[in-house]
Amino acid sequence: MAINPGITKEIEEAKDFFGRILEEQLSRIERMKGEEGWTDYGKLSPLVIGIAGGDGIGPFISSQARNVLEFLLCGEIKSGRVELRDIEGLTIENRVKANMAIPDDVLAEIKKCHLILKGPTTTPKKGDPWPNIESANVAMRRELDLFANVRPVRVPSRNIDWMFFRENTEGSYVLGSKGVNVGRDLSVDFTVTTEQGSERIISLAFDYAKKNGINRVTVVTKANVIKKTDGRFLNVAERIAARYPGISWDDWFIDIMTAKLIDPARAGGFRVLVMPNLYGDILTDEAAQIQGGVGTAGSANIGKRYAMFEAIHGSAPRMVEEGRQQYADPSSMLKAAAMLLNHAGYPEYSRRLDMALDICLQYEKKVRLTGRPDGATGDGFAAYVMETLKDGSLEKRWKEFSSRA
Numbered sequence: 001m002a003i004n005p006g007i008t009k010e011i012e013e014a015k016d017f018f019g020r021i022l023e024e025q026l027s028r029i030e031r032m033k034g035e036e037g038w039t040d041y042g043k044l045s046p047l048v049i050g051i052a053g054g055d056g057i058g059p060f061i062s063s064q065a066r067n068v069l070e071f072l073l074c075g076e077i078k079s080g081r082v083e084l085r086d087i088e089g090l091t092i093e094n095r096v097k098a099n100m101a102i103p104d105d106v107l108a109e110i111k112k113c114h115l116i117l118k119g120p121t122t123t124p125k126k127g128d129p130w131p132n133i134e135s136a137n138v139a140m141r142r143e144l145d146l147f148a149n150v151r152p153v154r155v156p157s158r159n160i161d162w163m164f165f166r167e168n169t170e171g172s173y174v175l176g177s178k179g180v181n182v183g184r185d186l187s188v189d190f191t192v193t194t195e196q197g198s199e200r201i202i203s204l205a206f207d208y209a210k211k212n213g214i215n216r217v218t219v220v221t222k223a224n225v226i227k228k229t230d231g232r233f234l235n236v237a238e239r240i241a242a243r244y245p246g247i248s249w250d251d252w253f254i255d256i257m258t259a260k261l262i263d264p265a266r267a268g269g270f271r272v273l274v275m276p277n278l279y280g281d282i283l284t285d286e287a288a289q290i291q292g293g294v295g296t297a298g299s300a301n302i303g304k305r306y307a308m309f310e311a312i313h314g315s316a317p318r319m320v321e322e323g324r325q326q327y328a329d330p331s332s333m334l335k336a337a338a339m340l341l342n343h344a345g346y347p348e349y350s351r352r353l354d355m356a357l358d359i360c361l362q363y364e365k366k367v368r369l370t371g372r373p374d375g376a377t378g379d380g381f382a383a384y385v386m387e388t389l390k391d392g393s394l395e396k397r398w399k400e401f402s403s404r405a
């Protein structure tokens with residue numbers, strides 16, 4: 001059957017729109033080519049760490065993470081080397097009012113900081129009471145060019161020590177809010193892979209492996225079906241891998257990869273994994289679940305100039321509706337804070353916080369969170385973490401626990 005002739009105009013508009021998208025992406029490529037080098041945070045004084053609470057349980061778990069940061073960095077804050085700065089206004093109400101993923105004034109404040117600790121923000125979806133504006137996460141990753149989403153998952157008892165490198169500015173996300181509808185029945189979204197975008201994330205994964213003495217990198221795509229974009233990602237991986245003769249690499253398709261993560265015979269063998277945006281979104285939730293749930297995982301969004309650290313879960317509006325926000329588990333934000341400290345040039349504080357979190361969450365477990373009044377509050381848990389950090393024999397205790405695990 002012939003298509004409705006009235007639709008020709010819509011097709012022409014869609015073609016124009018597609019042309020503009022191609023131009024935009026080509027200029028993004030030019031910007032990537034002219035990209036600056038990595039910021040040396042050690043040279044900045046003061047190093048400004050912005051803290052944005054976000055929505056739902058976000059302000060609660062962020063303030064607990066802030067307390068722990070303040071505790072660890074108290075010397076640096078006193079001497080003026082580090083400043084913790086609250087960023088107001090990254091709330092769904094404000095974003096709806098401005099009809100923007102991140103209101104301009106809030107983005108300007110964020111850009112005055114060097115590193116950001118961000119609580120979860122509500123991402124409107126179809127059917128919500130909010131207008132369907134773009135996710136603040138996705139917008140911030142794009143605006144600050146935070147191209148690497150780095151997510152560690154460790155389960156020592158299962159010999160699992162994974163570091164995920166999720167490409168964070170391309171794939172199905174870069175134009176996620178710019179799909180087109182043509183006529184009443186057709187919807188098209190876009191996915192984008194560039195040579196430069198793939199190169200920078202894949203190189204970062206290989207560099208990480210090299211620096212940490214890890215001799216294997218796993219590349220995940222669906223290049224057998226998604227031939228152009230995933231095909232390019234895989235080709236770039238092959239080219240980059242050739243520069244690292246000491247590191248072996250393997251490529252897996254996303255479907256079988258989700259199965260192998262829960263295969264006890266295979267799981268421990270994966271160490272560094274790198275993949276396009278959407279696969280990384282899905283796989284890191286699965287991985288976090290193996291570790292104990294998305295509430296236990298932190299996430300770093302890294303660019304050459306800025307970096308943002310966050311939980312990988314959402315804002316849990318139901319907890320707030322039911323008045324249970326004070327029982328929310330802050331461990332994801334505390335893990336994010338540990339990653340921030342490492343990135344900021346304080347690896348020793350970061351290591352101590354990670355050890356304290358292992359003790360509190362996996363080994364000793366003296367304070368239990370259930371998300372309800374029968375468990376501890378987030379403040380109670382943060383206090384337990386700080387007590388553990390104060391203990392002079394923290395490292396000894398951690399070693400004892402981990403050798404028993």
Ligand code: IPM
Binds near residue numbers: 138
């Ligand atoms: C994540 C989240 C976000 C994403 C959402 C909130 C847009 O799921 O950080 O993994 O899909 O990237």
Ligand code: MG
Binds near residue numbers: 281282285312
């Ligand atoms: Mg996700």
